[in-house]
Amino acid sequence: MSTSTPDERLRRWRLVLGGAAAEGTGRTLSGTDAAMDAALAALYDSADGGGERGGGLGGSAPSVARWLGDIRGYFPRSVVRVLQRDAIDRLGLAALLLEPETLEAVEPDVHLVGTLLSLSEALPETTRETARAVVRKVVADLEARLASRTRAAVTGALDRSARISRPRHRDIDWDRTLRANLRHYLPEHRTVVPERLIGHGRASRAVRKKVVLCVDQSASMAASVVYASVFGAVLASLRTVATRLVVFDTSVVDLTEVLDDPVDVLFGTRLGGGTDINRALAYCQSRITRPADTVVVLVSDLYEGGIRDEMLRRVAAMRASGVGFVALLALSDEGAPAHDREHAAALAALGVPAFACTPDLFPEVMAAALEGRPLPMPDPV
Structure with a gap:
């Protein structure tokens, strides 16, 4: 671990404290440090920590676009995303995202997509295509990160079937075969002699499971x-899974018909409004024809504005009919959100644990749910 000099530590404190008259470092900045400090001051400086800003980005799209370009030059992408989020919250940047010049300068990420979706009805025609391009870039990045793992986990769960003792070479389950033959290990040859082969039968191309994503x-x-x-689009691409995507607030919208393009799905949502989980689950329940082969994934913070007791009775009825049910308080990298703990406990009492799930964990959660085995999940919330 490298150690910093006293001068370097003073420089860092000066950048953190912002150079106010009483900040105490007595350090002046120049060059790139001064430019970084100015970029931070535009966002964070204020006269009293809560009054009017001493800095500011001005009210025009060009000045915001220049600032966005500056921070991308001075800071790593992870920091840029935090600064952008703070600018949206503190400086009213959301309104300026309606300008193409501003939108073209931002660093695309999931939170920016959420902001754009909340503004979608207000987007002028000149900005709409730029906004779709930003959303498409984020979606493409997420698919590249998550799609292959999701397909592998889900198809692996579905393709496991009755084992056969004389499988063809391409049907051999090598993991199970090696475990079953460890006693035949030959140390002098550093190999295992498999006396018994374990394999899978051929996977059927017919729909074997149905997944309903019900998203708040x-x-x-x-x-x-x-x-x-994104996950809905990936699951919909699998022949052996029939996937339905339902989004809801106080109304319910079925977006299954546009699942082939997650960008169309996202622009078909309407962020905001109230929450009626019971109504959404009633719709999902009405579309279930093979309960034993169906998994419902409810993604919600569980703040129910509808009929609470009826919602719980509906979940209990689906569970009793054989439906697999998963409740995710969030599907994001942010950890467990604020949520209704009483409803989470009530679901847990019905055998439906409620927990926050990261995107990287979701493929394994989905595979476990489809196989009917215990879910890989963090400690109960």
Whole structure:
């Protein structure tokens, strides 16, 4: 671990403290440091920590676009995303995202997509295509990160069938075969002699399982909506899984018909509004024809504005009929959100644990749910 000099530590404190008269470092900045400090001051400086800003980005799209370009030059992408989020919250940047010049300068990420979706009805025609391009880039990045793992986990869960003792070479389950033959290990040859081969039967091309993604589109669930749309599109691409995507607030919208394009799915959502989980689950329940082969994934913080007791009775009825049921408080990298703990406990009492799930964990959760085995999940919330 490298150690910093006293001068370097003073420089860092000066950048953190912002150079106010009483900040105490007495350090002046020049060059790139001064430019970084000015970029941070435009966002964070204020006269009293809560009054009017001493800095500011001005009210025009060109000045915001220049600032966005500056921070991308000075800071790593992870920091840029935090600064952008703070600018949206503190400086009213959301309104300026309606300008193409501003939108072209931002660093695309999941939270920006959520902001754009919340503004979608207000987007002028000149900005709409730029906004779709930003959303498409984020979706493409997420698919590249998540699609192959999801397909592998889900198809592996579905393709496991009755084992056969004389499989063809391409049908051999090598993991199970090696475990079954470890006693035949020959140390002098550093190999295992498999006396018994274990394999899978050929996977059927028919639909074997049905998945219903039921996603809360209230404003607090923006990142979850983005990830659920991507996962919905990936699952819909599998022949052996019939996938339905339902989004809801106080109304219910079935977006299954546009699942082939998650960008169309996202622009079909409407972030904000109230929450009626019971109504959404009633719709999903009405579309279930093979309960034992169906998994319902509810993505919601569980703040129910509908009929609570009826919602719980509906979940209990689906569970009793054989439906697999998973409740995710969030589908994002942000950890467990604020949620209704009483409803989460009530679901747990019905055998439906409620927990926050990261996108990287979701493929394994989905595979476990489809196989009917215990879910890989963090400690109960």
